[in-house]
Every structure is written in C-alpha cells, then in structure tokens.
Amino acid sequence: MTMPQVSEAERARYQEEIQRGWSRFFEPRRYDCPWCGSTDLTQRLRTTDIMQRKPGVFYLDRCKTCNHIFQNPRLNIEGLEFYYRDFYDGFGREFIDGVFASQGWLYEPRAKIVEGFFGPEGPKNWLDVGTGYGHFANDARKIWPNTTFDGLDMGSSLFTGKERGWLDTIYPGEIDDHVEAIRHRYDVISMHHYLEHVRDPRHDLDVVADVLREGAYVSIEVPDAQSWLGKAFGRWWAPWYQPQHQHMLPLPNLLAALKERGLNPVRVQHREAHIAGELSCAVIFFLTHVSPNPDSPWLPERTPAQRKLHEAIWKVAPKVLQQTFKADFKYLGPAVMRFGGSNAFRVLARKEG
Template sequence: MSLSPQRASFPDSQEPQEAAMLCAVSKKPCDFVSRGSFLDRSGMVGNIEVRQCRHCNHAVTQPPIADVSFLYGDRESQDYQPDTKGGISRAIKNIAFRAQARKLLRQIGTPGRRALDFGCGSGQFTRVLGEMLPGTELVGSDFFHSPPAELAGKGYTHSDALASQADSFDLVMAFHVLEHDDDVAGLLDRILTPARRGATVVVEVPNVECAWNKVFGRFWDAWYVPFHRNHFSRRSLVSILEGRGLNVRAVHSITAPTMGRTMANLAGQTNNLFWLLLGIALHPLQLLGEKMTGQPTAIRVIATKQ
C-alpha cells in the first residue's frame, strides 16, 4: 500500500488531529481505532482511512492535510456546487432554504444588527436568509477572494479579512464548516473572533452517530472524505465548543438532505437533479428513521460567546 506525501510526513500513529482530541467521555486523549479505507471523493489524495474514538465516537480522516484549500480550488466540490443558472434544482433549494431559515430564526430568536455566515459556500442560503432579515446586515464569508454569484453586490468578506472585524457581529453562523479542517480549535477561533461577547453562535455539522451511517456505511454522504476532516458526535461537538468557552444553550437534531447524494454514491454516479428528486421522495423515510433512532443526519448547537 503506497502512502501519500502528507501521510509520509507523519509516519507514526500520533497524527496531529488525534493528538489534539481530548475525549469527551474518558477525559484523556481519544482512543482511535481504524474504520477501514474510504472512497477518495476528490480523486486527489489516494488512500483514505477514517479512525474513530471507541469512547466518544469522534472520528478523523487520514492522512492529515495541513492546508485543505487545494481541495476546493475551483468551487467544484459537491458542498459548493453552484446553482446559479436557474432551473428546477435551484428553485427547489430556494424553497427548502426558506423553510430552513424560518426554523433557524425560531431557534435563535432576534438575530441582531450584524450577522455573519462563516463558510457561506454557494451563498444561496445566505441570500435567502438575508432576504428574510431586512433589519440585519448579513455578511457571507469564505476563503475565495470573489463572492459567490448569489452574493454578488451583497455583503461578502474574505475569511482572512474577518480578523480585523473582531467582536463586531451579534450572530455568527457556521453551517457544515467545522468538519472541513484538521485543526478544529484553530478554525473555531477564526469563527468565534468576529463574534462580540454575548453574541449568538450557531454551529452545525454532520452527526457521525447518524442512523444512516450504520445502514449505508462508507456510502453515507456525510463520509464526504477527504473534504470532511473531522466527524463529530453530539458529545464531541459540545465538549469542543464548551472547551473554547462557549455557553451551549441548545442542541438541535437536523435532518439534512443527504439521502439523494447517498443513493448517487451507491450507484457510483455524481449528484444531479434525478438524485435530488429521489432524495426528496425518500425524505419522509429518512425523517422517520432519524426520529425513531434519535440520531439525526446533523447536529446544530446554539451557543453564546461569553
């Protein structure tokens, strides 16, 4: 088995991600065991292994990648799939995002004067949410220099520029961001720096304990490796956020639309409108399974920066 160059620089088992994880259950370093090899969805890394803690279920993707930006060179990864050409797919997502935005606003209450969507991706959700908040300045941010087409002419800041906007946002959101970097603590600091004291912080990530993980194994779409670097359980996420000084107010179960893409993975095909529609058709079944097991696709934490 050949080792990738990134792996070769960390030849023993003390990978940096693993060494950094203090277990939410044992209160010692997490005790990682291999979950085997996984499909390289980028085609750029080669052999990929997922290792999971036997106590808190937090998992990490190996080999380590210190700078993940090469994976997203041209906004082509599935998470960032732009939908700006119009059509049915975009219309469906607009409807879904409006429903998600209403739900989010019920969970957080008043968003305040300035809000930040850290890691805004395509910007479609940011735009939809912004349209529902006429009294709030909503800024999207990502590590691309130009804004996504959805946010052209609207609020957008390069993530490097956020350091100069410390303590200035009343609401900071990071949807499906924290799982994208090896250095969770460092990324979390960058997310939290723009938030003022007392600000509401929303962090949502896939749930590694999700019921569908057991059914679909490595085809389950949240095993989106190598893009997803850390895989959180409720316990590991809450422990990490509290460890950075956040006051966790609520932990919500989120049924994210992953079923269509999971089916596409099983069929060995790339995601398109057909799989999106199949995912919608299967949504009631997905929701039922997650309600029955109490293990949703994603976990959303609402917290306060102290």
Template sequence: MPPRPIHEPRRADCPWCGAPRLRTRLRAPDLRHGRPGTFTVDECRECAHVFQNPRLTPEGLALYREDGPVAADEGSAVRRRHHRDAARAVLRRCPEPESWLDVGTGDGAFPRAAKELFPYTSFDGTDPTPRVVRARRAERVEEAHVGHLTAPELTARLRARYDVVSVLGHLERTPDPRAELRAALTALRPGGHLLLELPDPASAFAAVLGKWWHPHGQPHHLQLMPLANIRAELEEQGCTVLTADRRSAHVPRDLARAVSLATGRSLPRPLARSLTATAGTADRTLSPFLCRTRFANSYRVVARKGEA
C-alpha cells in the first residue's frame, strides 16, 4: 500500500469565510527541528484569517507532532506570571468557579498557576498528546483527557460540566478552530465563562520578523485568527464578549524566540544561548512600551455563554 500523503490539496478559498481572495504571507521550513519540508502560509484578503496552505493531513500532523518536554519558557517566572494574569481576568468575572476545563493544557502549566488564585476549584485538562497524563500524575489536573475536545465521545461526556473553560495558545494548532470553539462552549454550563488567548496575526512583529516570528511557527501552527473573527464567532454562538484585551495578553518573547530559531542550529550552543538571553532582556525591557502599540503579540478574550 502506498504511503498516505502528508498534505491535503491546496485550498483556493479561505477556510474561515470562504472568500477566494488569498495572498501568500510567507514560506518557511521547520525552523525549530530542521525536519524536511517547506510550508506555505496564506492570508485571506477579506477577513485576514491566516492559515497553512496546503494543510497537513492527520498523518502529517502525527509526523510533525511535538509531544516531548514542555518548552523552556513555559516554566519560567515570566510565563507563570502571564498565566496568573490570564486567570485573574476570570477572577474579576467569576470569583469562585467549582469546575474548570483547560483545553490543550499540555503539562498543565496553566492550571498549576491558576490554582494559586483558585485553590478550591477543580481543574481538568484535555490535550491531543499524552502530556496531559503527566499533568494528572503531577496533580496539576484532576481528570486528564487525551484527544481533541471535538471528538464526539469527549464532547458528549463533558457537555455542560464546567463553570469555566480556558483555551490558551491552542486554537492555532487545530485543524478546525471554529469547531474547537463550539466544543468548548458545549462543555460550559449556561452562564459559564470562556477564556481565550491567541497570537495576534495583526501584530507588527509578524511583518518585521516574518518566518522567524514564533506564532508563524511551521509546521505546527495551522491557523492564526484575527480578534474580529473570534469576536464575531462568539457573538454568533450567543456569547457576550466581556473583555477583549491586547495589552495584558502580550508575552515578551518575540525577539528571544526569533534569535533562538535563527542561531540555535547554526552557531555554537554557548554563543546561541548568550544571544538569545540578550534578546530576552530586550523583550522584557521593551514590553511595557510595546504592549501599548501594534507590536502587542497576543489578545485575550473573556466571554460569557448565554443562559438559554
């Protein structure tokens, strides 16, 4: 039997709005691991949705899947503070949730930080990889579900179970982000709160750094969604958008990630680490100013599901 293709056919229209007006945003190899292949990222001229085109098939996604140790910066003090800030955005709206589902939780870094603000909340997690099982063993989540929330059996099992559902840095890795959003809302009880955090494809860093901008990360990032598209989808699903914020969602890592990708495989390791550390210092120094400008690299949304 011949091997199955790792790419779907190339699309001539936008997977979000269906418009046929596309432009090529960039072409990039696998900069992080150096595995073979060059990937094209297109942008819709109508709705500004950004997507991998042609997209990887399930076999291709499995081939390039990352399920190893958590990335170094996720355990850093900066990342942990960012997670607490994201949890605090819910605290102002829902101070005492009984149950919380973190979608795409990985090793459970977000629940670990959120528990500092919500010590009496029960956190569960889903993830496409077995990392979520490690999160349960580390007692960062109580229930661990391996797979996508869109799987029919998982959607049915978790229907209306949670006061809060968080989806942080996950939608950009999914083949169908709109379906993931709807599954997240299905897991919420009426009146429950949805917390989203996504890279902003309108960030000026995207144009300045190009293929070296971490959220462009090929082949793992399949979609980048503008805030306007997410807001419209949530409102169409009967949600009320309570906050939509770029300033506090900004993560100061753009320069360090770009330098790491550019030097990690071409320079001696000590020199690459030194340059990356210097870039990281610049990220943190400039962050209070950049987060107020078009260089803000992410946005955070808190929405409330309708009661009906």
C-alpha cells in the first residue's frame, strides 16, 4: 500500500521533538491502582511501540487486588498527541483505513447484539462512540436498514465517514463536548474498543449513564487482558496495543461499574466476541519492528541497505501472512472460541429508571 509523501518540514518537526527526549510525554508513575486504590501492584508488560516504531518504553501494571491493568506511567496529553499523530490520520491514514475495511466480519455480531430487544425494524437511532471512519455503521446498516447511525470521534476520519455517507450526524471531539446534544437522543450508544483508550473509563461511563434515556442501551466491547493468549504471545499480542491502550478492564469490574450507574447488563458475550488474527498480527508487528516503513518521518534517515532490506522483507510478507491468516481463522480462532480464552468481551446494558 502506498503511503503519503512526507514533507521535509514534517520530518524536521518530528526529529526536533525526538531530540528533546520522550520522557516528557509521561506523567509521574503512580503506586496505587486507578480502579480500586490498592497498592498491591505488579508489572505485567514492558514493551516499545511495535506498530509505528516511535521512540519510548511503555509499561503495563496489574493490580493484584482487582486485576485492573493500566499504563504506568501514563502518557500525558502531549504524549497522546505525539503517539496518536499519523496513526489514524496523516501518514498512517491509508493503511489504517484499509485495516478497518478488511474487518467487516467483526461488525455484524456487534450490530446483532441488540437482537431481541427491539422490534423487527431495530433501533430508531444509534450513536457509535470512537467510530473512526464509520466502518461499523456502514456494515451495521445492512442489519438495521431503518436505523440512523451517527458517529463521535476525534480526527479527520470522522469527516471522511460523513462524506462517504456512512455516518448521518457526526460529533467531532470528545464525548464531553457533546453531552447536551446527545442527551436522551439515542436508542443505542456503542463503544467498541473505546474505553481502553480513554484516560478515565469510569468518567466516560458516567457520561453515558447521564445521556442515555430510560430503557435505552449501551453496547461495550473491550479486550480481555485475562486471556491466556496475552501470555502466549507476550509483547506481540495485539490487544496490548501500546502505547494507545491505557486501561484494560476485567469483565467483573466493568459489570460492577455498569450496575453502579443504573446500567443493567442484559447480554454478555465472551466467546462470541473473540477477534481472530493473533498469529498474523504478531507476525506483522515483528516484521514492522525489524524493518519499519523507511519513510516514517519519526525515524532517522534510512540507509540504502535498510531500504533494500525493507523491500525484500515486505515482498515475501504477503505469502507468509497468507498462511498465518489461514492458521488464525481455520485453527487458532475456532480453538479459542471452543475451549475458552477469548481476547475480548462484549456487554449490552440497559438504562434503568
């Protein structure tokens, strides 16, 4: 896939930022769990940015009391801007758009989680928070053709989704920016792999509980960091997704938090929420780590030898990935779904009076 050209000014900007050091992108390390307050913590993961190869070392700690896993030290606002930049937009835009477009098989079960709770025509309106380009909304329309699908997210991808006709109404920015506009408006609000990205998941749950009208639903899907797959694949496990994932919520913690806010879980899916592709993602991450895109503006200027190595590796990569995809979807994925260990879970909850 062809990547966009990077201007010399943009490359110089990145190099200047990197020369100033990356430790300034982090908050002070904390010694208590942000979920339950326990000080009984242990390090779960140490890794680098294996997706973009931007500089930095990232740590995930696990609370032994409640099993909450969190980034520690956590990125500050400046750090989030640095590491998110050119991932969903800019330099990485075309690639990530293609990744989302290839995952249509994921969107149907997410849309069907509300089956049985509405009439045959489905929900009247649906807000997808963290919608990106709106790929989920575009596919969900096939299941619920009479439903209006709106989207909320940061970045230019939201506007692209609107231009493509995938999203009816869009809300640029964070959910806090649109509380009054979305209050009591939607039958369903979905957050698919969104809560793990935010700085305070409970705050966002507070907002959802506030804006949902009585009898409306919230659908949440997040990675399951308790899966044995996380140990099997180590730092190459896709759901760790550092440095973007700041919180990894265990299912019991999420269910308790929903109930505390008057959001009654009515459907929980674990096995059904598994996202096959662990082996393929691990191979992609490893190859990217060994030979990242030589045009990435945050990397030092690559030598001719490094460019030739990159070309050689990614020339044979499609053949390797063809086999790993086959193994993922024919063997590993079905085995995980049959014997347990799903890498995600999905919860549908109803706002009670």
